[in-house]
Amino acid sequence: MSSTPLHFTRIDLPANVRSQIIDILNQTLANTLDLKTQVKQAHWNVKGMDFYQLHQLFDEMSSELEEFIDLVAERVTALGGTALGTARLAAQTSEIPEYPIDIFDGKSHLTALADRYAPYAKLLRDGISETDDLGDADTADLYTEISRAIDKRLWFLEAHLQAEGTPVSTNGSSAETKATNGKKKSKK
Numbered sequence: 632m633s634s635t636p637l638h639f640t641r642i643d644l645p646a647n648v649r650s651q652i653i654d655i656l657n658q659t660l661a662n663t664l665d666l667k668t669q670v671k672q673a674h675w676n677v678k679g680m681d682f683y684q685l686h687q688l689f690d691e692m693s694s695e696l697e698e699f700i701d702l703v704a705e706r707v708t709a710l711g712g713t714a715l716g717t718a719r720l721a722a723q724t725s726e727i728p729e730y731p732i733d734i735f736d737g738k739s740h741l742t743a744l745a746d747r748y749a750p751y752a753k754l755l756r757d758g759i760s761e762t763d764d765l766g767d768a769d770t771a772d773l774y775t776e777i778s779r780a781i782d783k784r785l786w787f788l789e790a791h792l793q794a795e796g797t798p799v800s801t802n803g804s805s806a807e808t809k810a811t812n813g814k815k816k817s818k819k
């Protein structure tokens with residue numbers, strides 16, 4: 632059951648379904664609020680030769696998260712729930728690891744953000760299947776929309792970090808690891 636009371640609504644989804652969806656959405660709200668402050672932290676503190684483009688990229692990413700925060704919170708209220716959207720509530724419940732405050736160069740911020748966008752993307756994908764299983768195609772669609780955008784942002788972050796022309800095997804390991812594995816196998 633949801634931790635907050637359900638409001639009356641004429642929506643046709645059963646109360647027990649709405650209650651479970653609201654809990655899932657409020658967890659996403661906390662994660663997204665937390666991640667948004669972390670992206671701002673990077674926006675303000677990044678330094679180095681790529682300062683300006685990273686400063687702008689991080690601002691764009693934070694504005695995007697702000698839009699998702701509003702979409703998620705308003706889906707909670709549309710389902711008759713209470714959006715749990717204060718900074719203190721977000722800090723208590725977020726599943727995203729805390730952001731380091733002692734990093735400054737662009738590569739460190741890109742890595743720290745990629746390390747947080749990846750688990751956030753996974754949690755969103757979990758949200759798609761969980762809300763779909765509960766029979767709420769609209770919330771699943773909302774998760775799908777956010778998930779697709781976050782996967783794209785993870786690509787933006789990782790594209791800065793991937794060495795030019797480094798081949799990667801189909802399972803994501805580096806070509807070097809693949810070659811080593813191949814040698815070991817051929818010796819047998």
Ligand SMILES: [Fe+2]
Pocket residue numbers: 674690
């Ligand atoms: Fe700014």
